Every structure is written in C-alpha cells, then in structure tokens.
Amino acid sequence: MGYQDAPGGGGGKLSLASVGFAGPGAGAGGGGYKELLVMPKDDGLDGARVAEVIAVRLPDVAGAVKTILGRREVREFASGALAGAMSKAILAPLETIRTRMVVGVGSRHIFGTFVEIIEQNGWQGLWAGNTINMLRIIPTQAVELATFECVKRSMAEAQEKWKDDGYPKIQLGNLKIELPLHFLSPVAIGGAAAGIAGTLACHPLEVVKDRLTISREVYPTIRLAFSKIYQTEGIGGLYSGLGPTLIGMIPYSTCYFFMYDTIKTSYCRLHKKSSLSRPELVLIGALSGLTASTISFPLEVARKLLMVGALKGKCPPNMIAALSEVIKEEGLLGLYRGWRASCLKVMPNSGITWMFYEAWKDILLADKDKQRA
Secondary structure: OOOOEEEOHHHOEEEEEEEEEEOOOOOOOOOOEEEEEEEEOOOOOOOOOOOOOOEEEOOOHHHHHHHHHOOHHHHHHHHHHHHHHHHHHHHHHHHHHHHHHHOOOOOOOHHHHHHHHHHHHOHHHHHOOHHHHHHHHHHHHHHHHHHHHHHHHHHHHHHHHHHHHOOOEEEEOOEEEEOOHHHOOHHHHHHHHHHHHHHHHHHHHHHHHHHHHHOOOOOOOHHHHHHHHHHHHOHHHHHOOHHHHHHHHHHHHHHHHHHHHHHHHHHHHHOOOOOOOHHHHHHHHHHHHHHHHHHHHHHHHHHHHHHHHHHHOOOOOOHHHHHHHHHHHHOHHHHHOOHHHHHHHHHHHHHHHHHHHHHHHHHHOHHHHHHHO
C-alpha cells in the first residue's frame, strides 16, 4: 500500500492508499496494483509516515492444476477414459446386437439380429444408443480402471506395512483377534472395488442406454429418455436394477481384473519380459473378458431382464425370480441365452480396451516411470 499526497477539504491533506494483489506480474513499480481507497494522512508522526505494503497473493491456479494433472491417479483416470471411448466407438454395433439378444428382442441368432436391425432402423441402427454409450463408457472405464489401480496399489502397500507392524486387530472384551488380511489379494480387492465404484457412479446412464437400445420409438433421444423415466418412475427409475447389477458386477469385475493382472504378470515372468506387445495385451485382455463373462453370465441375463422387464409388461420382483423364470421357460441353457453374442462383444472389447489403456499409460505416465526407475 503506497501513499501519495492529494489536496483535501479544509486545508488538510489526504493520502491515496493503493491496495493491490501481488500476482506473478507485479513488480517493484507497482505494476498490476489498483488504487482502491483514500485514507487521511496523519501529519503528527514526526513529519513522516511509514507506508506499509499490503499484498494479498493470489493462489497459483496454474500451478495447482499442473500438480493435480501430474498425479499418477489422475493420469490413470484419463487413460481409462480415453481407452473406453476408443474401444466403444469401434465396437458399438456388437454391443447393440448383444443387448437385443440377451433380453430376447427379435431373433436369437447373431446374423438374424443384425439383419433385423438393418431392416428396422437402417445402418445407423447399429449405433443406436451410441451417444449415451459414449457418455456412459468414458466415466465408467475411467472410474473403474483408476479405482482398480489405486486400491490395488494401496492394498499392496498396506500389506507390506502390516508385515512389519502387525495386522489390524479387533478387541472383543479382553480378547484381541488379528484380522487375517494377508489372505486377501490386492488385485481381487481392487477389481471388486472397481466394479462397485463404476456401477454406483454411472448406473443411470446404463439404464438410459438400455432403454434407447431396446425401445427407440418410446425413447427417441437421451434427454427425452431421462425425462420420461423420471416422470413415470421417479428418481428410483434411473437406479432400477441397481441391486442385481451390483450382485452381477462384483463377481464379474473381481474375476475380470484378477484374471488380467494374474495372466499378464505370469506371462511376463515366464518369458522374462518387463512389458508386453500390443497383440499380447489384446489376447490377454480378451481371455480375461471371456472367463469373467462365462462365470457371471447368468447374473447378467437376470439383470437385463429386470432392467427392461417393464417394457414387456412383466418384471420379476427380484433376481432369484428372474433366474427361475428363465429356467422355467427356456431351461438351464436359457441362462446363457446370448452368450455367444456376448463373447463376440466382450472379448474384442476387453482386449482392445486393455491395449489402449496400457498404451495411454505408457504415454501419460512415461515421466513418472522414469522417476521411479
């Protein structure tokens, strides 16, 4: 704050007090400061007044953003988003065919479903719901992959610490029981956490995507789909099938991430490699997706039936009822209705997603890996 004499009323003097904010460009000459208020000058202080400089430093926004973007977790999040977007754009037609077959709309054969879509909606019908698919997959993949990496890394670090400091204990009266957390796999825990986080964050988009795919005439646009679901079913409609989704997602996600990480690590150790080629990543990712999908597919059939059952006029009350209905009407093989179409979509999607994810991580985390080395 600087002072400058100025004439005042009654023969007195006033001093202009300059109050400014010290930004990066503020120099000794007061550049970047503004005169904000006028204060009376006190001439009774031995003929002199010591001016105090008041400076409020603005936060370094650019530095803060750079720090945030430099974090490993943020770059893994971005890698997941980019990988999901690129893989989904390529494989959207297979997702459309798979969803129609799983819920029993039209033909039960891949080629028959393909022809029906072309006849009813044209070639663009193969990308029905693709906009919502992209809006859904970008945050979903980002959340899932970033959560997996973060939880796996945190769990592994915690287990190393527990080896030295002892595992957590719970006390029941005078009895202390040590929790056997060393049996837990960081990869499996990370996979389960990834599935839960991704589902909770993006389930409404999954509901809207399925409605757009199955009943385009009722829900012609994303905005109208959100509006109709909210008006007719309330906010709960956007979370319809959340329980079954979580029940189906947890085993799938756990198996999916566990298989990928385990196969990748074992393969690298067997062949004494520090990294894998792109084709190898595609194959390992595809195998992981196939295994996880086969194990959890009956739950996927029940989940889809619950989510779109209202459109067919009959909605089972719970997952057990949905599974029972499928078995009663189609036998045990009905639990794997659409499995081949699902594999046709899941395998290339998993392989391509992991390939793109690892590629983007190599790019975005190159400086971090050099620092660790």
